[in-house]
Amino acid sequence: MSAATTAAEPAEDIIQHESRAWKKLKTNKSALFGFVIVIFFIVIAIAAPILPIPDPAATDWGAVRKPPSAAHWLGTDEIGRDILSRMIWGAQASLLAGVVSVFIAVLIGVPFGLLSGYFGGWTDQAISRVTDALLATPFLILAIALAAFLGPSLTNAMLAIGLSAMPIFVRLTRGQVLAVKTEDYVEGARAVGLTHVAIMARYILPNVFAPVLVQATLTVATAIIAEASLSFLGLGQQPPAPSWGSMLNVAKNFMEQAPWMAWWPGAAIFLVVLGFNLLGDGLRDALDPHES
Amino acid sequence: MLSYIARRLLIAVPTLILVSIFVFVLQKLLPGDPALVLAGEERDPEMLEFIREKYRLNDPIIYQYVYWVKAMLQGDLGVSLRTGQPVTQLIADKLPVTIQLAFMAMIIAFVVGIPAGILSAVRKGTAVDYVANFVALSGLSIPNFWLGIMLIMLVSVHLGWLPASGYESPFVDPVRSFETMIMPAFVLGTALAATLMRHTRSAMLGVMKADYVRTARAKGLLEHVVVLKHAFRNALLPIVTLSALLFGELLAGAVLTEQIFTIPGFGKLIVDAVFTRDYAVVQGIVLCTAAGFILMNLIADILYFLLNPRMRSSL
Numbered sequence: 244m245s246a247a248t249t250a251a252e253p254a255e256d257i258i259q260h261e262s263r264a265w266k267k268l269k270t271n272k273s274a275l276f277g278f279v280i281v282i283f284f285i286v287i288a289i290a291a292p293i294l295p296i297p298d299p300a301a302t303d304w305g306a307v308r309k310p311p312s313a314a315h316w317l318g319t320d321e322i323g324r325d326i327l328s329r330m331i332w333g334a335q336a337s338l339l340a341g342v343v344s345v346f347i348a349v350l351i352g353v354p355f356g357l358l359s360g361y362f363g364g365w366t367d368q369a370i371s372r373v374t375d376a377l378l379a380t381p382f383l384i385l386a387i388a389l390a391a392f393l394g395p396s397l398t399n400a401m402l403a404i405g406l407s408a409m410p411i412f413v414r415l416t417r418g419q420v421l422a423v424k425t426e427d428y429v430e431g432a433r434a435v436g437l438t439h440v441a442i443m444a445r446y447i448l449p450n451v452f453a454p455v456l457v458q459a460t461l462t463v464a465t466a467i468i469a470e471a472s473l474s475f476l477g478l479g480q481q482p483p484a485p486s487w488g489s490m491l492n493v494a495k496n497f498m499e500q501a502p503w504m505a506w507w508p509g510a511a512i513f514l515v516v517l518g519f520n521l522l523g524d525g526l527r528d529a530l531d532p533h534e535s
Numbered sequence: 536m537l538s539y540i541a542r543r544l545l546i547a548v549p550t551l552i553l554v555s556i557f558v559f560v561l562q563k564l565l566p567g568d569p570a571l572v573l574a575g576e577e578r579d580p581e582m583l584e585f586i587r588e589k590y591r592l593n594d595p596i597i598y599q600y601v602y603w604v605k606a607m608l609q610g611d612l613g614v615s616l617r618t619g620q621p622v623t624q625l626i627a628d629k630l631p632v633t634i635q636l637a638f639m640a641m642i643i644a645f646v647v648g649i650p651a652g653i654l655s656a657v658r659k660g661t662a663v664d665y666v667a668n669f670v671a672l673s674g675l676s677i678p679n680f681w682l683g684i685m686l687i688m689l690v691s692v693h694l695g696w697l698p699a700s701g702y703e704s705p706f707v708d709p710v711r712s713f714e715t716m717i718m719p720a721f722v723l724g725t726a727l728a729a730t731l732m733r734h735t736r737s738a739m740l741g742v743m744k745a746d747y748v749r750t751a752r753a754k755g756l757l758e759h760v761v762v763l764k765h766a767f768r769n770a771l772l773p774i775v776t777l778s779a780l781l782f783g784e785l786l787a788g789a790v791l792t793e794q795i796f797t798i799p800g801f802g803k804l805i806v807d808a809v810f811t812r813d814y815a816v817v818q819g820i821v822l823c824t825a826a827g828f829i830l831m832n833l834i835a836d837i838l839y840f841l842l843n844p845r846m847r848s849s850l
Contacts (some may be wrong), residue, residue, distance in 0.1 A: 326622055338742070375546075376553035379825040379832075383787030384805070389820045391809040392564045474790055475680050491681060495795065498688050509681030514767050517676035524672070 264453075267529040274525020280518030284511075288334040296328040297487045308501040318503040321493060329485040330507055336486040337515065340401050340470035340479070341463040347405025348412050349459055353451065356416025357443055361424065367417075374410040382407045382465070383472060390478040397470075397486070400479040404469045408462050415458055416451050423450045453530040460526055464519035471512050487512050543836050547829050554825040555607070557598050558818050565814070602636030612822070615808075615814035622819035632702060633800035636723060636792065637785045639716055641778075644731055646707055649774070651728070652735025656743060667732065674729030679788055683795040684723045690718060700797040719796045723788045727781055734777050738770035745769070759795060772843055778837030783828050 270276055287294070303323035311318045318327040359370040377385070382404075389403035423429060424447070432442045473479035474488025482489055487508035494504035570586045571578075586592070591599050606613070612622035655667035691699035697718050704713040742748060743766050751765040752758075790802030795802070801820065808816035 364811065372553060374548045375550045376557060376825075379554055379828045380821060381555070381783035381787045381824055381828065383790055384783075384821055384824050386791065387805060387809060388558075388561060388817055391812075391817050392561045393816070464676065468676075471678055472680065475678075475791065476794060476809075478809065491678075491684065495684050498684065499692055502688055505681070505684045509678060509684065512678045512681065513673075515678055516678070520672055520676050527604060 246400040255270035264526075264529040268525055271525045271528065273521050274529070277518045277521025277523075277525060280514055282520055284334050284338060284515045284518070287331050288338050291331050294331060296331060297325040299309060299324065299328040299332040301325070308497065308504070310501075310503055317507050318501070320490070320504055321497060321501070325355055326490075326504065326507055329490060330487070330511055331485045333485040333490060333508065334511070334515075336384075336397060336474075336480050336484070337467050337470060337488075337512070340397065340404065343520070344401045344408060344466045344470070345459050345462045347402065348462065349455060350407035352404075352409040352412025353416045353455060355528050356413040357420055357447065357451070359413065360417040360420025361439070361443055361447065370413065371417075372411045377407070377410045380407070386469060387476070387478060388472055389472060395473075395478040395481060397474075397480045400470055401474045403473075404466050407469075411458060411462065412455065415454055418484060419451045419454055420447055427432060457523055457527045457530060460519055460523035464516045464523065467512065467516050467519070539840055540837060543833055544586065547833055548783045550829055551826065553824065554829075555604055556600070558822050558825075559603055561818060561821070562814060564594070579638075591748060607822070612819035615813050615816050617808075617811050617813050622815050625816060626801070626819060626823055629799065629801045629804045631704075632788050632801060633786075633793070635712075636716060636719055636789055636798065636800060637718035640723035640727060640785065640788075641781075643720055644727035644781075647724070648728035648731030649735050651763065652732040653739055653767060655732065656736045656739030659740065667736075671729040671732045674725045675733075676723065679722050679726055680791045680795050682725060683719070683792060686718055686722060687795070692699065702798050702800075715796075715798075719792045719798060721796075723785065723792045726788060730781060730784070731774070731777070735770065735774055739766060740771045742766045742769045772839060775842060777836075777839050781830040782831040783824075786824055786827075 272364070285299075301324060303319065306315065306319045306323045308321055309315060309319045309323075310489060315325050315327065317330060320326055355374075356371050359367045380388075385407040386400065386403040389406065390399055393399040393402070429442060429446050432446050437445075470479050471491070472490035474486045475492045477489070480486035480489055490508040491505060494501070494508065497504055538743050570583045570590075570592055578733075594602075597748050610623055612626070614621055615625055618625070618850040651671070653669050655664045658664050687699045690697050698715055701715050703715055743762075745766075747769075748761060751761045756765075786802070789800060789807060792798070793800045793802035794806055805817060806818045808820070
């Protein structure tokens with residue numbers, strides 16, 4: 244009975260801690276700024292089909308490489324497509340890639356990190372060595388190699404980015420588990436005879452939540468750049484589907500004649516990545532119990 | 536000391552073996568008959584049989600792996616299907632170019648990132664700190680291929696100051712070499728400078744609170760002596776470790792930078808290989824980068840050990 248009450252405390256602690264964190268986040272101006280940017284891009288990505296914009300694939304040979312004007316706010320590209328429309332549809336590809344690949348990384352990384360930290364011994368050794376090996380291959384090189392062998396597509400790019408981001412989550416979760424594994428409430432839960440799965444789910448996982456959330460937010464930023472990089476190299480989203488990276492890939496051939504083709508996609512990547520980075524930094528400060 | 540290095544080396548071995556398995560399995564991800572894929576355009580049955588024989592494709596997979604590793608250990612990474620050159624040769628040719636680029640980028644990153652980090656830590660909470668932080672975060676958020684395009688537009692197209700692309704060896708024409716490399720190096724160095732700045736700042740903030748810094752101040756030492764001699768020397772440890780880890784970021788960045796500025800390096804080699812389906816080259820490069828990364832980590836661990844008197848005395 245007493246073990247159960249002591250075990251209930253950390254959960255309440257976490258809830259209180261979270262509302263404190265939310266208050267702290269609301270007063271952090273740069274984090275809020277990041278949040279607004281992120282929401283803005285999410286809204287336009289979702290609203291793309293209902294916005295009054297031209298078809299992103301509609302070509303107009305009478306308006307090839309036209310600078311920004313009233314008819315085409317951001318100008319047109321090399322085959323007369325409206326850049327604003329392609330930018331808005333491109334937001335879908337970028338955000339989707341960022342979120343899905345991080346989702347893959349978390350979904351695989353966190354359970355393996357949990358197992359590795361909780362059981363230790365050979366399980367830990369095996370998982371850690373595989374993680375080391377994955378970490379030894381730079382993010383983009385691994386993604387390029389996977390894209391090369393699996394074939395270039397947005398889905399494969401997301402898979403490749405997710406796999407290369409996964410080790411960070413294994414390590415993070417493992418470290419977090421090692422830190423709380425010996426806490427009294429975990430010992431207590433073990434003493435009352437809870438199963439490993441129940442202990443991990445109820446008493447360990449909540450402690451992993453905050454750092455994983457921070458890391459996930461920051462990794463979305465990295466993943467968006469990674470997807471744009473792959474698409475820029477021609478290994479991500481395939482034309483004619485719009486993506487910011489592939490728009491830049493084409494734009495680099497028209498730097499002299501149509502510089503605006505390169506302005507917008509790059510600026511959009513920069514802004515959305517900055518947004519996620521600001522939000523992630525803010526979340527880290529807000530959720531860090533050591534910082535006052 | 537020696538036992539420490541030996542232990543580190545021992546951990547590196549299973550990592551390398553696993554990496555080699557990953558790279559080997561990559562090849563097996565290819566759909567269809569591997570001989571057909573490896574042959575490229577070639578459809579001659581005799582040629583296909585030769586390839587099957589050469590790569591032991593008729594043998595069980597475990598044998599294929601063993602033969603492959605055996606060849607690798609003898610420095611044979613296979614042959615490029617496009618040019619017929621050994622992959623080892625191709626990599627050795629392109630590597631110096633990328634090393635020059637990476638080296639220049641690293642210098643830029645250190646010269647900008649470390650002083651900015653120290654300054655921002657010393658002036659914590661002031662305008663200097665905020666500006667430095669914002670610039671660093673922007674540096675991390677800006678896609679380097681876009682920065683490259685923008686710089687080419689400004690510096691090469693508009694101002695005509697520097698060439699937009701091309702490469703010259705520093706041994707042939709040092710001035711020309713510098714002119715073609717400085718812009719790519721700057722582009723590649725930006726994100727690294729930003730990472731270095733942020734880490735230097737947090738490392739400095741950590742040590743500035745330490746007792747020995749307070750003691751140094753109490754002794755009446757000049758502030759810059761306290762900051763540089765007492766605080767920075769201790770903050771250097773995590774920075775050294777980080778620099779080795781940045782190696783991966785550097786290589787990944789080089790892939791994009793070389794693509795934009797058409798620099799014939801390592802990065803351009805892998806991208807070209809992907810498009811010509813030159814799988815042996817792709818595998819060779821992945822393997823080399825991973826081995827390089829593991830080596831850099833090893834060096835970082837050893838440096839950390841050498842620089843940290845506490846660790847030395849603990850053994």
